[in-house]
Amino acid sequence: MQAYYFTEEHELFRQSLRRFLEKEVLPFIDQWEEQQEVPKSLWKKFGDQGFLGLHYPEKYGGAGLDFFYTVVFCEEISKVFSGGFGVIQSVTQYMSSTYIYKYGSEALKQKYLLPVIKGEMISAIGISEPGAGSDVANIQTRAIRKGDFYIINGQKTFISNGYLGDYIVLVTKTQPEAGIEGISLIVVDLNSPGITKNKLKKLGWHASDTAEIFFENVQVPAENLIGEEGKGFFYLMDGLQLERLIGAIGSIAGTEALIEYTLRYMAERHAFGRPLNKFQVLRHRMAQLHAETEVLKEYVYYCCRLQNEGRYAVKECSIAKLLTTELANKAAYECLQMFGGYGYIEDYKVARVYRDVRILTIGGGTSEIMREIIAKMLIDDKHYLPPTQQAQTQDSDSLVQELITLLKERARGVNLDSSLKFDFGAHKLLIDGTAGTPTISEEDKEAACTILISPSDMKALLSGELNPMNAFLSGKIKVQGDMSVAMKLQKLFS
Numbered sequence: 259m260q261a262y263y264f265t266e267e268h269e270l271f272r273q274s275l276r277r278f279l280e281k282e283v284l285p286f287i288d289q290w291e292e293q294q295e296v297p298k299s300l301w302k303k304f305g306d307q308g309f310l311g312l313h314y315p316e317k318y319g320g321a322g323l324d325f326f327y328t329v330v331f332c333e334e335i336s337k338v339f340s341g342g343f344g345v346i347q348s349v350t351q352y353m354s355s356t357y358i359y360k361y362g363s364e365a366l367k368q369k370y371l372l373p374v375i376k377g378e379m380i381s382a383i384g385i386s387e388p389g390a391g392s393d394v395a396n397i398q399t400r401a402i403r404k405g406d407f408y409i410i411n412g413q414k415t416f417i418s419n420g421y422l423g424d425y426i427v428l429v430t431k432t433q434p435e436a437g438i439e440g441i442s443l444i445v446v447d448l449n450s451p452g453i454t455k456n457k458l459k460k461l462g463w464h465a466s467d468t469a470e471i472f473f474e475n476v477q478v479p480a481e482n483l484i485g486e487e488g489k490g491f492f493y494l495m496d497g498l499q500l501e502r503l504i505g506a507i508g509s510i511a512g513t514e515a516l517i518e519y520t521l522r523y524m525a526e527r528h529a530f531g532r533p534l535n536k537f538q539v540l541r542h543r544m545a546q547l548h549a550e551t552e553v554l555k556e557y558v559y560y561c562c563r564l565q566n567e568g569r570y571a572v573k574e575c576s577i578a579k580l581l582t583t584e585l586a587n588k589a590a591y592e593c594l595q596m597f598g599g600y601g602y603i604e605d606y607k608v609a610r611v612y613r614d615v616r617i618l619t620i621g622g623g624t625s626e627i628m629r630e631i632i633a634k635m636l637i638d639d640k641h642y643l644p645p646t647q648q649a650q651t652q653d654s655d656s657l658v659q660e661l662i663t664l665l666k667e668r669a670r671g672v673n674l675d676s677s678l679k680f681d682f683g684a685h686k687l688l689i690d691g692t693a694g695t696p697t698i699s700e701e702d703k704e705a706a707c708t709i710l711i712s713p714s715d716m717k718a719l720l721s722g723e724l725n726p727m728n729a730f731l732s733g734k735i736k737v738q739g740d741m742s743v744a745m746k747l748q749k750l751f752s
């Protein structure tokens with residue numbers, strides 16, 4: 259299918275990248291898979307050719323190009339039948355250094371982003387720990403500020419590029435008692451004293467290294483903090499959308515390449531006097547895979563367009579990641595079957611693909627977590643805000659605190675006989691009247707009725723500027739659960 263999103267320039271770029279990969283990468287892939295390492299000197303060649311930092315500004319050595327050049331880059335590196343090779347630059351450029359570019363100081367950009375774009379450094383992102391993968395908020399690694407330094411203690415695991423990488427964007431708690439608002443991102447050189455690393459043996463992605471990393475009193479300059487202290491979780495939630503989209507682009511391109519590879523084999527291999535591609539049952543299976551790939555590819559391109567426009571597409575990126583990685587696994591299983599016994603032998607690339615795709619539904623947020631995000635948006639009417647708006651939300655924290663104090667005052671006299679929660683986004687207020695005199699807390703517990711409202715609308719309601727019924731009819735107030743409980747609140751607004 260002729261893609262609607264690519265210009266002639268994009269296609270010329272694709273051709274030149276392909277020629278480069280045919281010369282500098284394809285002949286060596288088997289060797290790198292065997293050695294479980296890609297020589298770092300290769301990335302310098304990528305950098306010299308201008309293949310790195312396509313979406314970063316020229317000021318930092320990038321090319322300042324639209325996102326569809328990045329799409330071409332990710333598609334082509336995903337078609338070489340080595341997930342391990344592809345992930346090294348995916349993690350470096352789109353999953354770790356991207357935080358330095360978006361939120362880091364100029365000094366951090368000069369020190370850590372420029373070398374990445376030149377191909378002189380590779381980087382890692384350190385979220386997962388032995389006790390916290392999906393549950394990011396539960397990380398235990400600590401960075402305690404002492405004068406001009408942070409002292410870091412803790413452990414990360416499953417870190418791509420963690421062994422051979424030059425630095426890690428470390429997700430750590432700077433204020434352990436502050437929950438997600440105590441999480442910060444800090445750049446840590448991976449050869450710092452106090453760091454020890456082990457390479458993990460893994461099922462697939464053999465050309466890349468995945469490490470567990472221990473931090474023991476690692477001293478890092480305070481200026482290595484990315485952005486502001488306590489904002490790390492929100493930066494991460496923003497960055498994860500790109501990470502998931504990159505995963506989706508790679509998954510669909512890899513699936514497409516695998517289908518082509520399998521069809522070539524099916525045309526050559528004969529059984530019962532005819533090529534495999536003449537057996538209807540096999541043809542239909544391939545046609546089905548092709549159909550699913552085509553449809554999902556267009557959806558992924560749509561998500562890329564949203565990315566290109568700077569939109570914060572949480573649901574779309576989650577859907578794309580979920581469906582493309584699940585399809586990649588299904589396709590690997592079914593394509594391997596077409597090869598019969600040869601599919602199980604390393605001489606055929608399908609065996610490696612089969613191993614490599616298994617991580618795709620796990621890394622960067624599992625399929626279950628993707629479904630959870632989609633379900634929250636679909637069923638609970640949850641809205642995810644981009645970090646800039648999160649910052650505004652935090653700026654309005656003082657307003658929320660003011661409202662909570664006022665509501666606590668007014669709610670004392672209300673006879674509720676039930677429980678009701680105000681949901682102001684990051685903050686909640688629970689009025690629990692189930693045991694007589696209402697108790698008022700900021701706990702985020704289930705209530706018989708939940709009122710979703712923005713702090714500014716709540717302020718307008720309390721001051722009488724906004725009429726409760728009008729607010730309800732215009733959607734400024736949303737009520738979930740028992741409406742009769744909400745009706746008892748008239749007193750609050752009088």
Ligand SMILES: Cc1cc2nc3c(=O)[nH]c(=O)nc-3n(C[C@H](O)[C@H](O)[C@H](O)COP(=O)(O)OP(=O)(O)OC[C@H]3O[C@@H](n4cnc5c(N)ncnc54)[C@H](O)[C@@H]3O)c2cc1C
Binds near residue numbers: 390392415419621
């Ligand atoms: C090869 C490889 C490379 C990786 N690279 C990196 C990296 O570079 N940086 C990094 O930080 N991490 C990396 N990871 C870690 C990866 O992101 C995590 O493995 C992943 O997020 C899942 O976390 P977990 O392994 O702790 O599983 P858990 O969170 O323990 O989940 C176990 C199972 O429970 C399910 N589950 C958990 N919570 C829920 C829920 N609320 N509802 C339903 N089901 C749930 C999960 O879907 C999963 O099936 C990598 C992992 C691998 C294997």
